[in-house]
Amino acid sequence: MRAVPRYENHLPASGGKGWPMTPPRDAKTIAEQLCQFARTNFVADGAAFDEHCPLAEAGIDSFALFEMLLYGERTFGVRVPPSHLTHQNLASIASVASCMAELAHHAGSTPEAAG
Numbered sequence: 001m002r003a004v005p006r007y008e009n010h011l012p013a014s015g016g017k018g019w020p021m022t023p024p025r026d027a028k029t030i031a032e033q034l035c036q037f038a039r040t041n042f043v044a045d046g047a048a049f050d051e052h053c054p055l056a057e058a059g060i061d062s063f064a065l066f067e068m069l070l071y072g073e074r075t076f077g078v079r080v081p082p083s084h085l086t087h088q089n090l091a092s093i094a095s096v097a098s099c100m101a102e103l104a105h106h107a108g109s110t111p112e113a114a115g
Helices: 027-041 062-076 093-105
Strands: none
Touching (some): 027 062, 062 093
16 A cells, blocks of 8 residues: 655745745756655655656656646646646656646646646
């Protein structure tokens, strides 16, 4: 049975009041935070893993990927719509982060508007 992902270690330090400023919108920062979330929750200890590793090879299945997308939505305020759930966009942390950054830069990329 999979443990419940640990979000508390990956949320911004803001005294529980949300982001102290605008959440990160650049692909590099998003990728770094998604990698840390994946390492903490899904990747085996000691396994070689970075933002360019294929997610499937790292043992990240569809359930883990869904948790990562939810984490991204909560953390960065970007919801990845079904039309963007493609093999190309979901191949690695780098491609997920690039997709999120692109969506964040478009008008109306809030979770409510991106659905």
